[in-house]
Amino acid sequence: MRRSFRFLLRPTARQAGTLAACLEDHRQLYNAALEHRRTAYRAAGVTVRYGDQSAELKEVRRADPGGQGRWSAGSQQQTLRRLERAFAAFFRRVKDGRCPGYPRFKGRGRFDTIEWPARKNGACWDSRPHEPATRVYLLGVGHVRVHQHRPVAGTVKTISVKREGARWFVILSCEDVPAQPLPATGAAVGVDLGVASLVTTSGGKHLANPRHLRSAADRLAAAQRDLARCERGSNRRRRAVRRVAALHARVRRQRLDTAHKTALRLVRDHDVIVHEDLRIANMIRSASGTIDEPGRRVAAKSGLNRSILDAGWGVILTVLAHKAESAGRELIAVNPANTSHADVNAAINILRAGLALREAAEAA
Numbered sequence: 001m002r003r004s005f006r007f008l009l010r011p012t013a014r015q016a017g018t019l020a021a022c023l024e025d026h027r028q029l030y031n032a033a034l035e036h037r038r039t040a041y042r043a044a045g046v047t048v049r050y051g052d053q054s055a056e057l058k059e060v061r062r063a064d065p066g067g068q069g070r071w072s073a074g075s076q077q078q079t080l081r082r083l084e085r086a087f088a089a090f091f092r093r094v095k096d097g098r099c100p101g102y103p104r105f106k107g108r109g110r111f112d113t114i115e116w117p118a119r120k121n122g123a124c125w126d127s128r129p130h131e132p133a134t135r136v137y138l139l140g141v142g143h144v145r146v147h148q149h150r151p152v153a154g155t156v157k158t159i160s161v162k163r164e165g166a167r168w169f170v171i172l173s174c175e176d177v178p179a180q181p182l183p184a185t186g187a188a189v190g191v192d193l194g195v196a197s198l199v200t201t202s203g204g205k206h207l208a209n210p211r212h213l214r215s216a217a218d219r220l221a222a223a224q225r226d227l228a229r230c231e232r233g234s235n236r237r238r239r240a241v242r243r244v245a246a247l248h249a250r251v252r253r254q255r256l257d258t259a260h261k262t263a264l265r266l267v268r269d270h271d272v273i274v275h276e277d278l279r280i281a282n283m284i285r286s287a288s289g290t291i292d293e294p295g296r297r298v299a300a301k302s303g304l305n306r307s308i309l310d311a312g313w314g315v316i317l318t319v320l321a322h323k324a325e326s327a328g329r330e331l332i333a334v335n336p337a338n339t340s341h342a343d344v345n346a347a348i349n350i351l352r353a354g355l356a357l358r359e360a361a362e363a364a
Helices: 013-044 050-063 073-095 217-228 235-269 298-311 313-327 343-363
Strands: 003-010 113-117 123-126 135-138 142-147 155-164 167-175 188-193 197-201 206-208 272-276 330-334
Touching: 013 050, 013 073, 013 113, 013 142, 013 155, 050 073, 073 113, 123 155, 135 155, 188 235, 188 313, 188 343, 197 235, 197 343, 217 235, 235 313, 272 313, 272 343, 298 313, 313 330, 330 343
Parallel strands: 188 272, 272 330
Antiparallel strands: 003 142, 003 167, 113 155, 123 135, 135 142, 155 167, 188 197, 197 206
16 A cells, blocks of 8 residues: 655754755746746747656756755656646646646745655655654755654655645655554444534434634634735735634644544444545536526535535545555445435435445445
8 A cells, every 4th residue: 555654844943944945946946847848839839748857957957056956856856747747637637628727837835845756866764753863864954853653654655845834744655555454343334424514424423513614714814804904025924924824724734633533433433434426526616607597696605615625525535545445444435316315314325325336246
């Protein structure tokens, strides 16, 4: 299995400044590579690929030794690969007839991650579980302390550093992570995700929806009002931006914590878990009304969309899939058609549909 392990970094003030400079130089590299592709295609109809830009990286580093030249070439190649993936996704959406979304230039608030291959190419993980001396080495930054709250399993393949507000995190992507199967319980459950109750099970249990975003709404509104009153480019505005970002980051962490606890509870108690195969992106599309009735029920649909996003259904399903695989549990996704009755009845219908799919698969 492939899994990611995320830990809080504790850089010194000097290291934090160097990390910020590294992030900014990688952002500029991304934008320059994007401009290169755009210009080459518009001027001469030439399509520039990752291989072409990677081959030119040595010259770029030589021409700017105090900027691009001081960072790991491996991390810069990962940034160019990130742009390559953005274009691959763009062409895939064009082929599928969807809204293509051409890759955009990254502003300072839209580029927050640097990635290194973990093969002594600018980064190295020094894992000492539950010891204060755990560190990660990053070329140009040095050995940065890591708050490692759990052991790392498997083989570290890539090391990423991400900035969230004033905090820095390290994410280790590992392969060959061993499974940790749980004892069999003999129980199966259907789960219905909702807004009033976050999860309703076929056994009649209701897990409350904590509504993290709604709980932080007043503080967010006040912070955003303060931000709107600040002059652009001022130190006060920068502080206000950091405050808004910190509040949103706190909501994200709370939502992820809820998802982990909910998924763990389901995985520990059941061998088979059945849920609806929800297309959340389609469910939260904006309502624009109809030709005859433009704009009707738009406000109500927007409120429902906010509630769905606040509940974090997508996060829960993603975490549940990972935990079920690791624990050796069976996870079944069923078509949501004809299951949309209220709460417990919906969960029972979901369980029935899942068990029917399972029996059909075993009989085939």
